[in-house]
Amino acid sequence: xxxxxxxxxNLTRNRRRTLISLLVVATGAVALLLTxxxxxxxxxxxxxxxVHGGLGHLEVAAKSSAGPGQMDRPVTDALTDWRALRSRLExxxxxxxxxxxxxxxxxxxxxxxxxxxxxxxxxxxDREGAMGFNTRLRAGEPLPQAxxxxxxxxxxxxxxxxxxxxxxxxxxxxxLALTPDGSLNALDVRVAGIFTxxxxxxxxxxxxxxxASAQRLLQTESVSDLLVxxxxxxxxxxxxxxxxxxxxxxxxxxxxxxxxxxxxxxDQVRNLYRGIFWFLGTxxxxxxxxxxxxxxxxxxxxxxxxxxxxxxxxxxxxxxxxIVLLEALWLGVLGGALGCLLGWLATLGINAMHLQMxxxxxxxxxxxxxxxxxxxxxxxxxxxxxxxxxVAATIxxxxxxxxxxxxxxxxx
Amino acid sequence: xxxxxxxxxxxxxxxxxxxxxxxPVPALRGVDVEVGRGEALALAGPSGSGKxxxxxxxxxxxxxxxxxxxxxxxxxxxxxxxxxxxxxxHQLGFVFQTFNLVPVLSARENVEYPLWIxxxxxxxxxxxxxxxxxxxxxxxxxxxxxxxxxxxERQRVAIARALVHRPLAILADEPTGNLDSINGQxxxxxxxxxxxxxxxxxxxATHDPAVLARLPRRVRxxxxxxxxxxxxxxx
Numbered sequence: 347x348x349x350x351x352x353x354x355x356n357l358t359r360n361r362r363r364t365l366i367s368l369l370v371v372a373t374g375a376v377a378l379l380l381t382x383x384x385x386x387x388x389x390x391x392x393x394x395x396x397v398h399g400g401l402g403h404l405e406v407a408a409k410s411s412a413g414p415g416q417m418d419r420p421v422t423d424a425l426t427d428w429r430a431l432r433s434r435l436e437x438x439x440x441x442x443x444x445x446x447x448x449x450x451x452x453x454x455x456x457x458x459x460x461x462x463x464x465x466x467x468x469x470x471x472d473r474e475g476a477m478g479f480n481t482r483l484r485a486g487e488p489l490p491q492a493x494x495x496x497x498x499x500x501x502x503x504x505x506x507x508x509x510x511x512x513x514x515x516x517x518x519x520x521x522l523a524l525t526p527d528g529s530l531n532a533l534d535v536r537v538a539g540i541f542t543x544x545x546x547x548x549x550x551x552x553x554x555x556x557x558a559s560a561q562r563l564l565q566t567e568s569v570s571d572l573l574v575x576x577x578x579x580x581x582x583x584x585x586x587x588x589x590x591x592x593x594x595x596x597x598x599x600x601x602x603x604x605x606x607x608x609x610x611x612x613d614q615v616r617n618l619y620r621g622i623f624w625f626l627g628t629x630x631x632x633x634x635x636x637x638x639x640x641x642x643x644x645x646x647x648x649x650x651x652x653x654x655x656x657x658x659x660x661x662x663x664x665x666x667x668x669i670v671l672l673e674a675l676w677l678g679v680l681g682g683a684l685g686c687l688l689g690w691l692a693t694l695g696i697n698a699m700h701l702q703m704x705x706x707x708x709x710x711x712x713x714x715x716x717x718x719x720x721x722x723x724x725x726x727x728x729x730x731x732x733x734x735x736x737v738a739a740t741i742x743x744x745x746x747x748x749x750x751x752x753x754x755x756x757x758x
Numbered sequence: 759x760x761x762x763x764x765x766x767x768x769x770x771x772x773x774x775x776x777x778x779x780x781x782p783v784p785a786l787r788g789v790d791v792e793v794g795r796g797e798a799l800a801l802a803g804p805s806g807s808g809k810x811x812x813x814x815x816x817x818x819x820x821x822x823x824x825x826x827x828x829x830x831x832x833x834x835x836x837x838x839x840x841x842x843x844x845x846x847x848h849q850l851g852f853v854f855q856t857f858n859l860v861p862v863l864s865a866r867e868n869v870e871y872p873l874w875i876x877x878x879x880x881x882x883x884x885x886x887x888x889x890x891x892x893x894x895x896x897x898x899x900x901x902x903x904x905x906x907x908x909x910x911e912r913q914r915v916a917i918a919r920a921l922v923h924r925p926l927a928i929l930a931d932e933p934t935g936n937l938d939s940i941n942g943q944x945x946x947x948x949x950x951x952x953x954x955x956x957x958x959x960x961x962x963a964t965h966d967p968a969v970l971a972r973l974p975r976r977v978r979x980x981x982x983x984x985x986x987x988x989x990x991x992x993x
Contacts, residue, residue, distance in 0.1 A: 348867075348874060355862035655858040658819055659919070660847025661875050662840065752811075752820040755854065 349665075353672030360645070367641040368681045371735070374634035375685020375727045376692055381626055382727075383693055383717030385619045390718060392612060395544065398478050400467070401605040402445070402573030403582060404589055406431070412571075412601035419449045419570040421526050425600075428569045431593070435572065440580040440588045445473035446569040448560035452523030454503075454511060454553065462510045464521070466501075466553035468560020477575040481554070482711075486515035486539030489556055499559040501535040506550035508540045515539055521553065525565045533563040544711060631734050638738035642674055646742045653746050654754025663747040670743045671736065678735035682728035689724070693717045764831055765792035766927060766959050767816045771825035774811050774982075785811040787982040788825065795926075798953040798960040799975035808982040809963040810931055816961060817850055817929045818842035830926065847876055851920030851958070853949070855932035857912040859904040859919075865911075866891060866900035869918045876923060890918035894948055910941030917948050927959035928952060934966050946972060 357364045397403060405412070407419055425431070428446050435444045448468035455461035472491040474481075481488055484505050494500060501521070503513060513519055515537050522532045535555060543552050561567060576585035586602055593600040606612055646653065656666060701715035774786040786808045793799060793816070801809035814820045815827045821835040828834070829849070834842060846852075851872075859868045869890050873883040891897050894914035904912055913933060920928050930949060934942030946969055953960040962969060970976055971991070978986040 352860075352862060359862060651856075651858065652860060655852075655854065656860070657843070658817070658846060658852050659872055659875075660843060662843050662847075665875055750820075752814045755814075755819070755858075 370637040371681025372685035376689040379689030386718040403576045404574040405603045407571035409599040409601040440585045442577045443476035443575045449570040468557040484540045499535045500538040501555040502539040504549040504552035635738045642742035650757040657751045667743045674735040674739035678731040682731035767793040768828040772822045773824035800973040801963040803979040807979040813963045849926045851925040851928040853930035855935040865915045872923045890922040894918045930962045
């Protein structure tokens with residue numbers, strides 16, 4: 347304890363230099379916290395956008411169409427019993443909601459003669475609501491929850507497709523698609539609303555319609571897949587295990603795919619952000635190491651005679667190293683704590699400003715700049731600063747312990 | 759010579775050079791000196807005579823380029839740095855011209871320091887530090903930091919620090935050099951009293967005539983060589 351206090355007192359000897367060092371460490375900590383807060387917020391935001399934007403946590407689909415790398419989900423005979431399967435899935439304690447989807451593609455055309463290819467999905471609007479899916483409407487209304495009567499089918503068009511077709515709410519669009527047996531079928535749908543998927547490319551050709559309408563167009567009773575939303579507190583791995591257990595033995599065999607496997611770009615984005623974070627973090631830490639090392643070295647050089655005296659009266663090299671190291675660790679603890687305080691205040695301040703960034707490439711909407719407050723990141727930052735200051739103390743410690751005692755005692 | 763008569767310090771044919779840039783500068787040129795247990799003596803000589811160098815060699819702060827320096831029969835030059843550190847910690851006390859107290863420690867903590875690093879239990883440490891401070895007349899100044907003490911008081915704290923662990927010898931390098939005559943005499947009184955009461959050998963490097971006059975033995979050096987070894991109080 348006496349060494350710890352002695353090291354703390356040594357820091358008070360040159361207060362201006364200590365203050366500057368603390369600010370350097372604190373600034374490094376703030377930079378790390380803000381960067382990590384931004385990265386974490388983006389990870390969370392992207393995850394939420396994907397899971398609640400239509401992927402759900404898990405997908406149950408025919409194994410034949412849901413292997414690695416297979417992204418298309420044609421309507422298959424595997425899910426003819428989807429209603430019973432859905433009920434069993436919903437009965438699982440880890441599951442909050444389940445919805446069926448029919449995936450389709452074809453040609454959309456208007457009475458005015460404009461046409462465009464489309465990809466679409468038939469959904470159960472009431473269950474999408476239960477799963478917390480959100481449709482970003484730009485005009486009109488969402489899909490009605492009630493089962494559409496034959497001849498009263500509706501759809502909502504992504505804004506790019508609506509622009510291509512020149513369609514607006516209330517207009518009728520004809521959807522043309524191939525049925526599973528290879529014949530061509532058409533369905534007139536009324537445009538209930540215009541929405542955006544958030545992704546520019548997808549907006550040029552995306553259509554959503556009621557599950558029953560999609561089945562009517564494809565002339566099938568089957569669905570492409572079932573989307574499963576887990577309860578908030580349930581870890582993905584546990585939920586996936588429960589669902590896999592339930593569908594095990596189903597004939598024909600089914601696959602349970604988690605949302606990350608269906609959104610490979612999520613990991614690409616994560617890796618990109620991680621790379622940026624590590625690059626910035628490394629630059630920041632190197633600067634902190636250099637600055638703190640310089641400060642500690644100056645403190646050692648200024649105290650050459652004192653350190654020589656300590657050696658003369660019997661202080662061992664490890665004890666002397668401990669004195670210098672403890673000073674460095676104090677800088678790390680105090681600077682890290684100050685950085686956490688400033689980082690917390692800066693995070694609150696930035697979030698209160700409601701700043702926005704331009705849409706990233708391929709996206710439609712600007713991004714809200716919001717920083718996540720992650721307690722673990724604060725603790726990790728202080729721990730990291732201790733490591734950084736330990737590294738920074740290496741050269742000063744070497745310098746202090748290699749002093750030639752007789753020479754140090756004559757140092758002016 | 760029986761073991762009881764063996765010298766505490768013995769320098770035999772000691773040669774030491776320092777480097778000034780690339781030029782070796784001789785500091786000691788074949789010095790032979792023995793210091794008995796319980797002796798009080800001065801290493802006298804002008805600046806550059808080699809007295810501080812010899813004192814440093816006696817204290818294991820440096821090693822000779824040639825010759826041997828023995829402490830209690832053990833060759834300091836043959837020891838490792840760690841062994842010499844332990845020897846300084848347990849068997850030697852040092853007093854410097856510029857006091858060399860740790861500025862962030864109080865007088866009492868400075869005196870306790872040699873006991874800290876030796877791992878002495880807290881209670882014993884405190885009792886011995888208090889006794890050492892009392893011995894130098896600074897009981898009331900124990901909680902003061904060095905910058906709150908006068909030069910004489912600082913040197914007395916340094917003496918308390920040097921004797922608190924009951925060393926075999928106290929090595930003092932110009933201990934009165936930064937003090938006025940009254941405080942110089944006071945400091946010398948303390949060192950000689952320590953010598954008389956504890957039996958610790960006291961070796962003082964000095965060129966102060968007032969100090970030399972009070973020491974029973976004076977080894978005079980000039981240009982790195984012993985030129986005289988006078989015993990008995992100077993007349």
